[in-house]
Amino acid sequence: MAPTEETGNSSVIATMNRTCLLDEQFLTKMIPPILIIIFILAASFNSLALWIFCSHMKKKTPIDILMLNLCIGDLLFTLTYPLIIIYRSNNNYWIFGNFVCKLQIFMMYSSVLASVFFLTCISNYRCYMIIKPIHTQIRITKKCTIVICVLIWTLAGLFAFPSFFKMNVFELNGKIQCLSVNQPNIEEDLLSVTIAFFILCFGIPFISLLVSTLLIQRKLTNLTLTAHSEKNRHAVRMMMVILCIFVICFLPLNVTRLTASIVGVKSCKNFKQIGVVYYCCVLALYANNVLDPFVYFYAGTKYRSKLINAIKGVAFCHKLPIAASSTKSNIESKV
Template structure:
């Protein structure tokens, strides 16, 4: 899963193989693009997900199944945005990594853990909404411990897959212009041998299977939910499905499509020079686009976590208050009586009795 290359190099030489010509792949626009994008994602993502962590862990009285998945989704987003300052410095200095090998490994692996755990938690949230609306009796039997077991299993799988990558060979190397690259400039032999199993597993089990459930299954689920005439959770379930589908289509789908093309390019299946340059530039854009899921996920927490919107109530107190009551007597001009309470010199006037 995390074995996918972090190929965000500025001007890198993609080795086409022994005896083959090298294509000079350039994307000068990426320096400013990544710097601006990651800065926006860092500010908005940190504020939004930190607030979500606080509200989901401290302000929610009754912990639901979906809130457990959302809490872990906010946690993985927060971990990712916390390492973005390292990436901002990296791209601001034209892809020169100065923080050492360990920091390079942690930054790169958190990027891919964020992508694939987010997709996994999205799948869990949508399944939870589906069962809650269409099978309420079965939903009651599902306990929070079952959801915690699913979350623990997902974290264990994600971390165990990244262990070989973290403990493997060096992931930062010498780039062009006497710079140090991080998660890029791998040779063709590395892609066909070391990186190939990670890429195949990531595409199949990390994206194709869960995304197929989300993209194909949940529009059908939304149609069935919309047919229910009376349901307290109908509107919330539909809202959850629409938000999850929007985030997946806008952020994750373009990234994985270009990543598939990039994998074929690095494996020498695609060798056309024009196509190679286009794929390289498209990957730069989708790498920046996929990071925006950290900013959009708080919308999911806000609109679907509870029946009450998250807001602060500010009550302004005035000396004079108008109290409207419904009277049981019939009046010619008005069916309501208005009582005005006033405070004068610190003494409250006696309240008039209602007949």
């Protein structure tokens, strides 16, 4: 059946043409409270990081530029959370129209892809910096890093761009829906697209991350105990954090999506079971924006020192009124 068009709000509503559907009613209770907590943490952590990058780090190194772009990508992804919270709280009823649905999906895809690529570049840069520090400083300049960032954003946008045309709102049980595994025509080119995404947007970056981690460990193992500086120890911790992000946030979602595309809706029981697991993995993906600021802490000594100084400054400002009030009370008691 062909899609029908609503002239009232200029949106295309795809017609449901399959019988195997996942009951997503459980999402109205599961997603809003969890996502509200993730949103508060992600918005707070990344806003603080962006403030430090922009206000306290005037002269940025290549890795600072990479982290700044990663922070921007995380904030863009975080901005999509309120619409998801409203959508799920509103009993899975999408009230924002077809264009906003398309834009929402595009922002989610492009932001996640940008995060994957920037995390990969940060890990590779840190690995290269430890193995060949002199070559890194000569070859990887600020201009080179800016070009890499532009290429990453362009690549992420190109990968996510087809979703803007592919995805539409659709009507199910009298409700307009978006962001659903019940999307009509979900089987069209699903397997080939999913395999391509799995290889290019997860497989290659993940293998690159593993290789960088092994190279760093090998390099540090060959160094003497006196050569193990604090900087190198932080580099190892940073690699572990990025590896955990990939394993917790990206791996389950990609494996589940690949499994769902292989199973398809032909096995309805398996499709429904995988659909529930898929949404749990999506929640893990949302948590990525909370974990990325830990990468900033271990990736750059400048950011780490600025963050510690900012926290100490805030704590000192809070102590001043207390000290002043205690001094005043002591004077009054003496009087």
